[in-house]
Amino acid sequence: MSTLEALAERLDVAQLSRTAIPSLGDGLGIGDAYAVQSAVLARRTARGERLTGVKLGFTSKAKMAQMGVSEVILGRLTDAMRSDDGADVVLSRFIHPRIEPEIAFRLSRDIESDDPTDIESCVDAVAPALEIIDSRYRDFRFTHVDVVADNTSAAGYVIGAWHPVQDLTNRAVRLLSGRTELVGSTAAILGAPVRALHALRGVCRDHRIPLRAGQIVLAGAVTAAVPFTRGVTTCDVAGLGMVTVRGV
Amino acid sequence: MTDRDAQIDTAVTMLTEAARSGIPCPPVRDHVADIDTAYEVQRRLTAARVETGARRVGAKIGLTARAVQQQFGVYQPDFGILLDDMVNGHTEPLRRNRFLQPRAEGEIAFVLGRDLDQPGVTVADVLRATDFVLAAVEIVDSRIAGWDLTITDTVADNASSGAVVLGTTPFRLDGLDLARVGMTLHLDGEPVSFGAGHACLGSPVVAVAWLARELARRGQPLAAGDVVMSGALGPMVPITGAGRYRLVLDGLGEVEAVIEEEEDA
Numbered sequence: 001m002s003t004l005e006a007l008a009e010r011l012d013v014a015q016l017s018r019t020a021i022p023s024l025g026d027g028l029g030i031g032d033a034y035a036v037q038s039a040v041l042a043r044r045t046a047r048g049e050r051l052t053g054v055k056l057g058f059t060s061k062a063k064m065a066q067m068g069v070s071e072v073i074l075g076r077l078t079d080a081m082r083s084d085d086g087a088d089v090v091l092s093r094f095i096h097p098r099i100e101p102e103i104a105f106r107l108s109r110d111i112e113s114d115d116p117t118d119i120e121s122c123v124d125a126v127a128p129a130l131e132i133i134d135s136r137y138r139d140f141r142f143t144h145v146d147v148v149a150d151n152t153s154a155a156g157y158v159i160g161a162w163h164p165v166q167d168l169t170n171r172a173v174r175l176l177s178g179r180t181e182l183v184g185s186t187a188a189i190l191g192a193p194v195r196a197l198h199a200l201r202g203v204c205r206d207h208r209i210p211l212r213a214g215q216i217v218l219a220g221a222v223t224a225a226v227p228f229t230r231g232v233t234t235c236d237v238a239g240l241g242m243v244t245v246r247g248v
Numbered sequence: 249m250t251d252r253d254a255q256i257d258t259a260v261t262m263l264t265e266a267a268r269s270g271i272p273c274p275p276v277r278d279h280v281a282d283i284d285t286a287y288e289v290q291r292r293l294t295a296a297r298v299e300t301g302a303r304r305v306g307a308k309i310g311l312t313a314r315a316v317q318q319q320f321g322v323y324q325p326d327f328g329i330l331l332d333d334m335v336n337g338h339t340e341p342l343r344r345n346r347f348l349q350p351r352a353e354g355e356i357a358f359v360l361g362r363d364l365d366q367p368g369v370t371v372a373d374v375l376r377a378t379d380f381v382l383a384a385v386e387i388v389d390s391r392i393a394g395w396d397l398t399i400t401d402t403v404a405d406n407a408s409s410g411a412v413v414l415g416t417t418p419f420r421l422d423g424l425d426l427a428r429v430g431m432t433l434h435l436d437g438e439p440v441s442f443g444a445g446h447a448c449l450g451s452p453v454v455a456v457a458w459l460a461r462e463l464a465r466r467g468q469p470l471a472a473g474d475v476v477m478s479g480a481l482g483p484m485v486p487i488t489g490a491g492r493y494r495l496v497l498d499g500l501g502e503v504e505a506v507i508e509e510e511e512d513a
Contacts, residue, residue: 171498172444172446181446183446183447184442185443238498
């Protein structure tokens, strides 16, 4: 087993056993981290999971500054992570889950990693979304390379009703989770969520990641994440409506 | 002179001197026993400015974000009085040195077409009385060193007010949901603060109703023509030097506050 494969196994076992692990440590490059991520995903698809899309991380200036990076990161979504709008989600699936409000795009056609087509023309719908993140690392303590290897903490997602493509710059967003309320604007995603699509193209090109028709793109968090606990969490995006999930 | 009067005099003198000299003063809370006393300090400071020629043109509400209320350990907002020398228009340059420790906030300004002087003002009264709303940047400032504030410090210091910069495109409230207005504040083109109307007591309309009741209760009711700053929609941004603070409100236009350093002018 190669070193990268062994690291993928550690992360996969951490997720399956709901047991946090320490940082992978120094010595990995960002290319290696994406290779570990792909190996983790290969293990998941070998168990019957199907790729349903991608998600972006580090899409806020504050988060980039905190992590000392200037580039977004990408993770992969699978059908096992998806829950329906309004559904119950069993909390014991996770290690220490957090939830955050997002914007989702739906792709209308395949995009190869070197496809020059304008990605904006490959989106046919937008929706409000919630993402559940669950780092496989202890206390969410990780480096840039760690979090990429860990599939950018991807753990779950819920998509609200799809709407026609529209300008989503600076929409009001409200996350309500129990008594916790966080308010923001979609401009927190790189100044405008549409910029996340262009950033995605760059990451797909650099790491040779193809996208497929029907897949979704989670563009990045609008506010900080809050602990995902028992009870109802909703995300309200002005003009796109609400999406809801219940932790049980 | 009672001890309370002497303490009020001390707080008034400290805040007046800080504003005059540009050198922040220590907190005044030890001289201001409670919120009513703090509003008395504020009233005297404002009256002194009016005596020297300033004109009252409206009011501002502060502490409208739950997170900020928790930080101050209070469960209600506060208010300050707007004077004509604090009000500026879109892109009118403001000297950095007219402030002590300024910070910028994105807000919605209400301009009233009718008096709101009843003690029990409701959201419905506010909606009826509002002539139009404008995008507005509030430049908050504190005369108290390091923003080391309790609720009584900020109330005494006119709710940490500095200046306001009003947009020039009026919007009528018909059909508008101010809770769902997204807010982005840009500094020299970079987005630096994000928020929405939800963050202001649930809706800026609710904030203005509170303000109208509180001002009526304290004998300083809102009147037709008043400009009302309805509270921050997102986090404050420190103003460290010259810069363009451009506020964009989703569906409600934009406004730009231009801060200049002395040497630019």
